Amino acid sequence: MAKKGGKAKNRALNALEIAEAEQNSSSDIGSESEGENQKFKLGVLTVDGKDFEDEELDSDGALDSDDDYDVLNSKFSQTIRDKGETDTGYDSIDESELIPLSEVWARDDEEMKRSGGKELVLDDNLVSDESSSEESEESEDEDVFDDLEDEENDLSTVMSQLRSRDSSKAHRTLINDKTEENAFRVPATGKKLSLAEMMGDIETDKPLLLNETSAPEPLAVPLPQSIQKRHERRAAYEIQKEEVDKWTDSIQANRRAEVLKFPAKDGVQHNQTSSFQPAEVPLTSLDKKLDGLLKQSNIESKKAEDLFENIETAKLSKEEMAKRTRELRLMRELMYRGQKDAKRLKKIKSKTYRQKLRKEKQRNKELVEGSDAEDEDADYKRAAERMSLKHKNTSEWAKSMIKSGMSKDKESRDELEEMLRQGEKLRQKQLGYDEGESETDERDVAEIAAEQEDDDIERSKLGKGLMAMDFMKRAEERERIENQRLAAELQYGDESDEEQVANVVKNAGRRVYTPGAAAAAEQWKIVEQKAKKEAVEDQEKSLENKIKAKNTPKETKAPEEVNPWLADAEPTRGQKVRVVDADSSRVQKSAAKIKKRTHKEAEMDVEITIGDTLDGEHEGEGDGEQDIHVFQQKDLIKQAFAGDDVVTEFEQEKHEVEELEGDKEVDLTLPGWGDWAGGNSRKKKKIVKTVNGVVPSDKRKDRNKKGVIVNERVNKKNAKYQASSVPYPFETMEQYERSLRQPIGQEWTSREIHQKLTMPKVIAKHGSVIAPMKKE
Amino acid sequence: MAVYSKDRKLNANLKRLDQQHKDAVRSAKNTEILLQEDAGFLEAEGMEKTYKFTQDSIVKEVDQATANKRFELKLEEFGPYTLDYSRNGRDLLIGGKKGHVASFDWRLGKLDCELHLNETVHAVKYLHNNQYFAVAQKKYVFIYDKTGMELHRLKQHIDSTLLDFLPYHFLLTSAGNTGFLKYHDVSTGELVAEHRTKLGPTQCMRQNPWNAVMHLGHANGQVTLWSPSMPTPLAKILACRGPVRALAVNRDGRHMVVAGADKTLKLWDIRNFKEIDSYYTPTQANTVDISDKGLVSVGWGPHITVWNFLKSHQNSPYMNHMIPSSQIQTTRFVPFEDILGCGHSKGISSVIVPGAGEANFDALEVNPYETAKQRQQTEVLSLLNKLQPDMITLDPNVIGSVDKRAPSKRLTAKDLAELQPSQPGQEIEKKIKPEVKGKNSTVRKAKRKLRQNVINERAKRIERALEKEKLLRKQKHDFSKGIQPEKDVLEGALGRFK
Known part of the structure; x- marks a missing residue:
């Protein structure tokens, strides 16, 4: 009111x-x-x-x-x-x-x-x-x-x-x-x-209203009111709808917006970077000065530059211009052809072509470098490559050749021989000869050794100053003995066949006792034997002999008694002990290197036995007695826990769990059913029903895991924290879980994101007038 | 632009979520500049080895504040000491086997309380902050407050030797000689769960901080993983052949280190359940702990060895320390500090281990510099955010996700209809039962029992009337259905006996 x-x-x-x-x-x-x-x-x-x-x-x-x-x-x-x-x-x-x-x-x-x-x-x-x-x-x-x-x-x-x-x-x-x-x-x-x-608008001469010819027609019956109204409503609806549709865009924009802020922000207008553009006309005196300088130095105006260039080209005569363009065209053409050529060559997949190319390249390289510039690494690479491929007649190609008797063919025989020759070359290189040397003299190993000895003596005579000092002499002596021994070994084969638990052979320094030392020694022996055998093989003249030698059965050795503790422990590291140091020979070095690279597992040059990994105090000194002591203790422990066989117990338990939780088959065959009297041996059909368990044994999480039993039963108490099905707006589980990926708590995100994620949908400033929505 | 779904609205929503995630990751990356502290390790030059550095030489080099943190407490009377640090690393709780318990701010040297219980103390544990602590004594577990006043005697926890506390669930767990694992909610005072391990006295117990699963070591070399919601272990691992002596789990819940009486020290990946690495200890290890940054301390005999082998196999330890003529009982890394606390038979000593602690702390989570007010706030907040014991699972990410047994796609009404062909008879058979109160209350039962034996006139009369009524009702029912009342065939013959 x-x-x-x-x-x-x-x-x-x-x-x-x-x-x-x-x-x-x-x-x-x-x-x-x-x-x-x-x-x-x-x-x-x-x-x-x-x-x-x-x-x-x-x-x-x-x-x-x-x-x-x-x-x-x-x-x-x-x-x-x-x-x-x-x-x-x-x-x-x-x-x-x-x-x-x-x-x-x-x-x-x-x-x-x-x-x-x-x-x-x-x-x-x-x-x-x-x-x-x-x-x-x-x-x-x-x-x-x-x-x-x-x-x-x-x-x-x-x-x-x-x-x-x-x-x-x-x-x-x-x-x-x-x-x-x-x-x-x-x-x-x-x-x-x-x-x-x-009346002016009426054009016809005939009076409109009067129609003499036809009888007066009755007026059409007007539509029933309900229908009329419906039409009206429809028309009204159309109009209204058109009007309302104008709002849809803004409504949708509002719905899509993450946050609606009222009143709409149109307050502060910040300076755009474009507003700091330099003025066209210099305003201050400093500007003017700068402008003048720039003009003087001709940096400022691009127009001037263009003009300059124009003048440059204008200076040239017509013929000169033509010549220049010709040159340019030629260059371009050549470049294009070169590229095309390279592309074509790249596409060629022929093996022989590649081989030829490679050889040629190598030849060129050798010519440039000279063969003496040999890096050890490059040496190794080449050696490894050849070892694996060419020098042996064990390759697929060679085998097939021999098999099919193609070796009688001159060409293929040549090829084979070439291969073997290469192998020999390589081996010699491996054994420490220079290439030239190996070609010229086929000397004995003993001779080399003798020579070396002479050399050593000479050197010792020469030695003065540092070389004359006691420890150097000692080192020299040691080295000499080592070399001699090595030479002897190569000459007469490995005579020390007795079991060597301690790996004292390769290293004159300290002795290393490991459970794996024997195995390592064994392995090393095998490597050496192989090398020897191959050397013998190569000395065989004919191809057949070679093949025969190749096929002789290898001696097999009974496996050494292994420590059950270690056998069970799977990821044992440092089993192979090989000490490569300055005074090992080149053979050893290269062999070690190859070994190292071929084996994928990361082996260290110096590895320490498992036994003394944990007590760092023993490490430096490496006194043998202590090590032995540790070793014995381990045995003691082994004995101490020998009684309760926890491993088999565990395995048994695991098996039981698997049975219990796995699918079960129930035989529903009735005794005597479908079985007539008399011993008809016809097999009856069994009726078997599988009862689904918790999880089939081949789908268990601990299937391939030793010493692990994972409980596969469904935790019903956890189930209430899980969605029983994919919730509404999402279609798949992935979508839903993707939506859960981003936590909103401030403990998990930065403050900025936390505030952004927890912002309310509508923010209205208190006391401000909110303008109604506008149609687009 | 990735298209997730045909539904435009859903697609737009998912895209927005994706963008949010991207922004969050970027923003998180940007906040890394706030982490200004960096962990550093000891570095050896030339011939030096880090494990040869003695504590004295380290103390000489480090700053005064750090040097002050190295200390020894000589407490020779009350036997081997076990210890525990509060969650923020400010306070230290020590428990001597012979009944000496003390709680103090170890940096300031400010004593909160010191108790002589005249009873065996097996284990001590701070609860969610330094205000309360639990002590596993000879028979029961007791809870004391900061001043040393006894608040509770948990008589359900009998003969416990091991204690642990799950801070997000407010659960105190205990295990011991009885072979039971018990979960006690300290916010409500209820015993949440007790599981029988069936594996004899528990040797050691630690929690997995990532998923709050308890790891128990047993005498047969097994490590079992428990959650309060499952009466059987979530997993069993055969870690060693002898009894398990000690175990520890990494902060990110990926690695477990187990030391056995068979002198093995094994590193397990407990997400994939695979043994990663194996070492030998010279003698049995008594205690193992993993620091925030992944350094492993092993206490064996009088020695403490610190290893850095979580990432790769090591041939030599990171650090060594020896406390002569004593046995190391417990080693614990201090949170947010480069300090390792050791409880041994002659007292307590704290050892500097460079690079052990997390250098950057999240004050919203655990604040080493909190004031009393902040501590109270955190307490309230953590109580509000308390997780339910049921939520403990091996993989905590399953909470909130869709049940793996459910179909991976949302079923429409059509799909559901196809799945369950409706049978017309079924719905009718389903009757709606009125909600009637159960008639078998204890009081009624007792009353009924009382009434049963009494036979009086009234009871007889009522019984007869009831019988009659029943008969009549039956007759009426039969009549309405059109069933002829059955004639007793024997009536003629036996009627005379009526």
Whole structure:
């Protein structure tokens, strides 16, 4: 009620204001006692450019009782809001779209403006505020035709009045039609209508209404009301839908937005980087100076450069230019061809071609480098390659050749021989000869040794200074003995066949006791034997002999007694002990190297036995007694725990669990069923049913894991923390689990992300006015 | 752009999630600049070996603050000492076998309490902060507060020799000579679970900090993994041939080190259940611990050896220390410090082990510099965030995920209909039963029992009336169904006896 009172007050005020304004603007219009109130009763709003807002406020009150108040209200309030932002806001509202009738009026309005600049349109029942008060008193229930006649007079007077008004002022009129539509209602154009004018549009000569020939047809039956209404509803729906559809974009944008902030941020405008671009014209004196300098040095202007270049080319004569272009073209062509060639060569897949190419390359390289520039590594690589491939007649090709008797063929025999020759060459290299040496002399190993000895003696004689010192002499002596021994070994074969637990052979330094030492020694022996055998093989003259030698069975040795502790422990490291140091021979070095590279497992040059890994104190000294002591203790432990065989117990348990949790087969065959008396040996069909267990034994997690039993039973208490199926918006388990991947707690993410992830969907600033959504 | 689904909305959602994850990873990477501390190890030059460095030589080189952290407590009367550090590494709790218990801020040397219990002390353990601690005594487990006042006697925990505490679940676990593993919720005071191991006295017990699974070592060389929700072990590992002496699990839950009485020291990958490496100790190891950064301390005899073998096989230890004429009982690395605390038969000593501790702490998680107020806040927060004991599983990531037994795709209504062909009879047979209160309450049972023997006139009358009523009802029912009342065939013959 208070609100209404306020409104009424407002209205009164407005009335006063408007009255004043109108008095100022037009003297013709008489003062009206009723003021605005009456105007609203009549349902006509005059929207003036000046006092627009006031009028609007009043219109709200005026339309209180109206049917289409809501539409109007919302529209008007919209215009008020929009007015602040855009000047065209009011026009853009498009009354016409919402109220088809007013559209008609508006159109008429415009027509009128075009024709005579008349701004006011009157309806038959409605009278403008300018019309006299007596008209307002006219009863509405009078006959319409009477009204029409009256109106003509009235209209003419009003028109005349209006024409005298200041036409520069833009008046817009909204007419709110309260009367019902009927067939006889004619839009008032404000102009007198003559019959001639009306008939002027009819073009035909024939009178339209009279149709003499045909009998008067009955009028079509109007559609039933329900259907009519349905049509109307449909039409209305279409219009409404079009209107509503305009919002969809903004609604969708809002829905998609992660966060909606109100009021929308359009406050601070930060400087763009583009705003710091240098000004076109130098402003300060410093700028001017710089500009001048730049101009002087000709850096600044690109135009000048272009010009310069132009001049350069312009200097050339036509022939010269042509020559230059020719040269360029030639270069390009050559380059292109080279590329093409390279591509073609790259594509060739022939093996022989590649081999030839490689050989040629190598030859070229050798020519350039000279054979003496040999790196050890390169040496090794080559050796390994040849060892694996060419020098042996064990390759697929060689075998097939021998098998098919192709070795009698000259060519293939040559090939084979070439291979063997290469192998020999390689082996000699491996044994420590230079290439040239090996070719020239086929000396004995003993001779070499003797020579070396001589050499040594000579050196010792020569020695003075450092070489004459005691420890150097000792080292020399040791080295000499070692070399001698090695030579002897190579000459006469390994005579020390007895079991060597300690690996003292290869290393004159400390002795290493390991459980694996014997094995290592064994392995080393095997390697040596192989080498020897191969050497023998190569000395065989004919190919057949060689093959025979190759196929002789190898001596096999009984496996050594192994420590069950270590046998069971799978990832044992450091089993193979090989100490390669400065004073081992080249053979050893290279063999060790090959060994090292071929075996994938990372073996160290110096490895320490398992036994003393943990007590670092023994490591440095390496005193044998302690080691032996440790070894014995291990044995003791082995004995101590020998009684309870935990491993087999565990395996048994695992087996039982597997049985228990695995699928079971139940034999449902009934005894005697389908079995006639008498011992018919025909096999009966068994009826077997599998009962699903927890997990089949071949799908267990601990299937291939030794010493592990994993419980496969479903933990029912955990099940309540799991989703029983993939939850709604997600389609697959992966999608769902992907969505769980990012934790939002602040313990797991940075502060920035945590805040971002936990931000509410809508943020509204307290006390701020939130503008309604805009349609696109 | 990746397409996850045909559903546009879902696709957009998933894309957004993906982007979020990407952003989170990038942002996490950016926060690495905040981790300014870096762990450093001892480095040897030339002929030097890191395991040859003595504590004295290290103390000479390090800064004063670190040097102050090296100390020895000579406590020779009360036998071998076991010890425990609070979660933030500020406080130290020591327990002598012969009943000496003390809790103190070890850096400031400020004593909180000192108790002489006149009873055997097997194990000591701080609870979620330094305010409370549990002591496994001769028969029961007791809980004391910071001042040394006895708060609880946990009479369910009989003959416990081992204690541990799961901070996120507020569970105190104990195991011992009885062979039972017990979980006790210290926030509610309830015994959550007790599991019979059936493997005799438990030799050692440690938790896996990653998934809160308890690892128990037994006399037959097995290590069993337990969760309170399963009465059987989640997994069994045969780690050594002799009794398991000690074990420890890495912070990230990947590695377990097991020391056995057979003098083996084995490194296990407990996510894949594979043995990675194996070493021998010169004598049986008594204790094993793994630091934040993955250094392993092994106590055997009077020696402490620190190894760095989690990443690769080592031939020599990282550090060595010896406390002459004593037996090492317990070694524990201090959280966020390069210090190793050792309890031995002659007291306590703390050893500097460079590179052992995590240099960057997360104050939201565990704050070594927390004030009293912060400690209280953390306590409340951690109680609010307490995890349920049921949530302990081998793989903690299954919580919240889809049950593996469920179909991997969401079933539409159509699929469901196809899955279960509806049978018209089934729905009808399903009857709705009225919710009736059970008639077998204890009181009623007792009353009924009382009534059973009493035979009086009234009871007889009622019984008869009931019988009659029953008969009548049956007759009425039969009549309504159109069943002829059955004539007793023997009536004629036996009627005379009526």
